[in-house]
Amino acid sequence: MNNFNKFLEELNNDELELFEKDLKDGYVQKYIDRKKEYLRLKDKSCAVCGNIVDEECFVLTFGEPSIRKRAHFCGYDCMQYFIEKNIRKDIKSIKIEKASKGQ
Ligand SMILES: [Zn+2]
Helix, strand or coil, X not given: CHHHHHHHHCCCHHHHHHXXXXXXXXXXXXXXXXXXXXXXXXXXXXXXXXXXXXXXXXXXXXXCHHHCEEEEECCHHHHHHHHHHHCCCCXXXXXXXXXXXXX
């Protein structure tokens, strides 16, 4: 929180009003969401081929709630391979997401 105060402290009047407008219009929240998504995927590599995945990778969530795991894939082929090789047929809880920018 100290850093955030410092950030506000350094804004001049115009900048402060712009920031307030962005805040009211929801742009700050959009930026925060984008940043969170970026950090969530940053330096994640594909569970099959090891490539660093981008912001539009596939994300697979599987397993029971207590031991839930996430795996990231650079493409559909890698995800399909992973599912065939690693997901036991008795695991019913599988969720596939497509990470996408800013949403
Ligand atoms: Zn891959």
